[in-house]
Amino acid sequence: MDIEDLRKFIIVARHENLHIASKQLAVTSGALSKIIKRLESKLQTQLFDRVGRGILLNVQGRKFLGYASQLVHETDQAISEFKGDSQRSTITIAGPSLLLQHYLPALADQLSAPHFQFKVNACWEGQALEDTIKGNCDLGIVTPLAARDSEDSASLRSIPLGNSSYVVAASGNHPLFNSNSISQIDCKTLHNFAFACPHVSPFCGVKRGIGSDGWRDDSVPRQIKYRCNDFGTIMAIVEHGLALAYVPEFIATKHKLSVVDVMDYPHHYEESFELVYKPSFAFGWLNRFVDSLTTATTS
16 A cells, blocks of 8 residues: 555545645645545545545545555654654644744754754644644644543643643732832732733633633632734733733743732632643654653653
C-alpha cells in the first residue's frame, strides 16, 4: 500500500470533499478519485458513501483513517530516524492562543534543527486534543482535565509543562493605587472595582461560572463591567486602568501588571498544562524532542 496514497486519503477524509482536497494537494479531483478507488479495491471495502455528487466517510472509512494516520505517522518518524536532522519536517503545534504564546518559544528552542518548519494552529484545547489523536497535528498544548475528559486520549502520551496560579491583576494606573501604596484589599472593597472577564474559558471555550475565569462569583460576587473573548482586548482594558482581571500569573508577569492581594478571598485556583503527542516506535525527531524536553523539565 503506497504511503503517498494514504497521505492523500487522509486529506480527502478530513474534508470529505474531493474538490477542496484537490486544491490543498495541488492535484486533480480525478486523480484523488482514482486513489480512493485503488485503496477501496485493495481493501475490498468501501471507505466513502457517495451522497449525490458528494462523499461521506463511512464507518469502515473512519476505522481505516485511524490506521492510515498511524502508518503515516510511523513512516515519517522512521524516515526522520534514518535521515536525521537533514530531513525537512513541518511540525504542527495546536492549542489555545494564550498557551501557545507562553510555551511555544521554549518548545521551538528545543526543536532547533534548521530544517524544521512550524505550523501553529490556535484553537480550543479540545480541538487540539482531537487533532493530535487524529494525526492532524504533531503536538498539542492542553490542560490535564481536557485529556481526562476525552475517551480517545489513551492513545496519547503527555509531558507536564508547568502550572500557574490565578491572581487578581491591575495596572499601575488603576484607581486602586491612587490612595494605596500596598496592593492589599478585602473582598468588600474589591466589589467597588470593575472586572474584565471572558464569556468563555480561554482554554476550553466553554462557559465556566459567571466570569468563566475561575473566580468563585457564587462565593464572592464581583462587578463585571467588560466581557470579551479576545484576551488581547481584555489586557488592553486592564493596562489602561479601566478594570481588574483574574488571570494566570504568567499573564500578569508578561504584561507587567501588579498582583492585588485579596486578603480574605477563601479560594485558590490553579491550572496545569501539558504537551500531548502520539508516541512512535521509531527514534525520529519526535522521540528526540521528547527526550530533550523531558531532560530539560526534570533538570
